Amino acid sequence: MRECEKLAKCQFFDGSLPRMPLTAEAIRQTFCLGDYTGCARFQVDNAGKLAPPDLFPNQRGRIPSLLRTQDRTHARQQAEPDVS
Numbered sequence: 001m002r003e004c005e006k007l008a009k010c011q012f013f014d015g016s017l018p019r020m021p022l023t024a025e026a027i028r029q030t031f032c033l034g035d036y037t038g039c040a041r042f043q044v045d046n047a048g049k050l051a052p053p054d055l056f057p058n059q060r061g062r063i064p065s066l067l068r069t070q071d072r073t074h075a076r077q078q079a080e081p082d083v084s
């Protein structure tokens with residue numbers, strides 16, 4: 001499998017695991033250079049939403065609530081336009 005197309009710009013490795021380099025490398029091998037389509041961050045991003053910095057690739061259980069929360073935020077922003 002090819003590497004994840006989002007690897008060059010993925011924020012997960014910028015600050016989530018600075019003190020756990022072995023864990024970061026294991027995640028990179030498993031998801032980024034392996035089954036990236038199974039990555040929670042990949043799936044949220046592909047749904048057109050923002051993946052929070054603390055979303056780990058193996059936290060697919062968080063995806064439904066992240067998508068619902070961001071939908072509500074987007075709907076509220078449309079209902080209450082910024083007038084500043």
Ligand code: SF4
Binds near residue numbers: 006008031035036057
């Ligand atoms: S953490 Fe997920 S979205 Fe980021 S580069 Fe790795 S596989 Fe892609």
